[in-house]
Amino acid sequence: MPVQNIHLAVDAIIFGYKKSHLFVLLIKPKSGPFANVWCLPGGFVNEEESLRQAVERELLEETGISVNYLEQLYTFGNVGRDPRKRVVSVAYFGLVDPSKLSLVEKTETDAEAARWFAINELPPLGYDHPEIVATALERLRAKLSYQPIGFDLLPDKFPFSDLENLYASILEKEIDRRNFRKKIMSFGFLRETDAQIASGKGRPANLFQFDKTRYEQLSKENFLFEIKFA
Amino acid sequence: MPVQNIHLAVDAIIFGYKKSHLFVLLIKPKSGPFANVWCLPGGFVNEEESLRQAVERELLEETGISVNYLEQLYTFGNVGRDPRKRVVSVAYFGLVDPSKLSLVEKTETDAEAARWFAINELPPLGYDHPEIVATALERLRAKLSYQPIGFDLLPDKFPFSDLENLYASILEKEIDRRNFRKKIMSFGFLRETDAQIASGKGRPANLFQFDKTRYEQLSKENFLFEIKFA
DNA sequence: TTATTTTGTGTAAATTATACGCAAATATAA
DNA sequence: TTATATTTGCGTATAATTTACACAAAATAA
Structure with a gap:
């Protein structure tokens, strides 16, 4: 086996919906190159867990949320997408119903908390996360027309x-x-x-x-x- | 950064078409746990190349082929899919026109050569490659109906x-x-x-x-x- | 020359998609 | 209490699309 110094991460892009607005769940990482910048929840994969388990774990750790729907979206692996070293990230795409959206109204912004942002009012995002959001939004729009996926965004x-x-x-x-x-x-x-x-x-x-x-x-x-x- | 001992590979599932039959391109790896078993072309990603570059490189090295169409298919990352250690593989899905299919008739099976197999006459495959093939076939069938992708299989x-x-x-x-x-x-x-x-x-x-x-x-x-x- | 094979083409019927407006049930304001 | 504003619930006529279906023309093989 080759000696390879590539790190493997997962990211989650989670959509919520309320009152005619689509929301995305973001966090501010406590450390790393984008420590004070809003980012998608995510993190490194442990050696003994599946990719899906890794996303679910990170989601729970960072946002306390569990999803109604989760599927693999795309793997982002360009050189240089993490300024520290080569990190390849498998992005997952998830949907939650409005009961999970309570943080939107509640949170009075402890700096590390998770927050919902309306899709057209996103803050600047770290890494290549704008690209991931764009890909996910495309997927959501496409799927709405050939899978009854909208119900996972409703109560x-x-x-x-x-x-x-x-x-x-x-x-x-x-x-x-x-x-x-x-x-x-x-x-x-x-x-x-x-x-x-x-x-x-x-x-x-x-x-x-x-x-x-x-x-x-x-x-x-x-x-x-x-x-x-x- | 965590110490992570996960290896990152790419695999290619390449479809060809001739005379009303769909073919898949397979190789026999020279080494590794499936050394004498037919497998999808693929290999480990180099640190300084993108995922797509990695697939294209491996394809060229192992089969000498270049494709008409290539897109990322899915990332297979279950624990245990490689008996040696944790290997996560990003699978790509490709199409070639019949001019590339000449090896089918030519090859008189040098053990390491690439060969085309009709989709319903596949030999036993190594790793989780049967699953990858199944996923790719699903994708091909789905895409035929909403993207003019069939032309990449024709001259x-x-x-x-x-x-x-x-x-x-x-x-x-x-x-x-x-x-x-x-x-x-x-x-x-x-x-x-x-x-x-x-x-x-x-x-x-x-x-x-x-x-x-x-x-x-x-x-x-x-x-x-x-x-x-x- | 006849039989066989493959290509090329049109129309009628059925299904599906589109455009469109008004009455019923409630809350609010006068 | 009455009038006004707002939202829900519903049907029909027309247009567009999809489906079903058969025969003549151009070539090869017998």
């Missing part, structure tokens, strides 16, 4: 308009409410509950629920999830 | 039926010739040349050519490549 029960606003705001498109609803309901994996919610003003909305089991059943048959917009 | 000029057979054989679907042709031609990036080819028997076919520039132009506008099959 268990939600009014239909929340789903609609999620698509509209993340994809930055206008959506025809009637056609969108028709389309989603035609899939048959969204259950209308008998609960209602009063959103403050206007007519109260019925709450809906994503039936994951049903979705998985359908996927095995000849069913294709796809949402396109003009 | 510069090709009869239309080759394209059709490529889709049919890789996706294992039946295709309606007339509808498929209508669909592809409607995109407007396939040029009919005035060359013809006599395939041996039957009516000679006109040759077609993928106009990449035109495709890229279209992509910038409001154009979506998509091919679905029942």
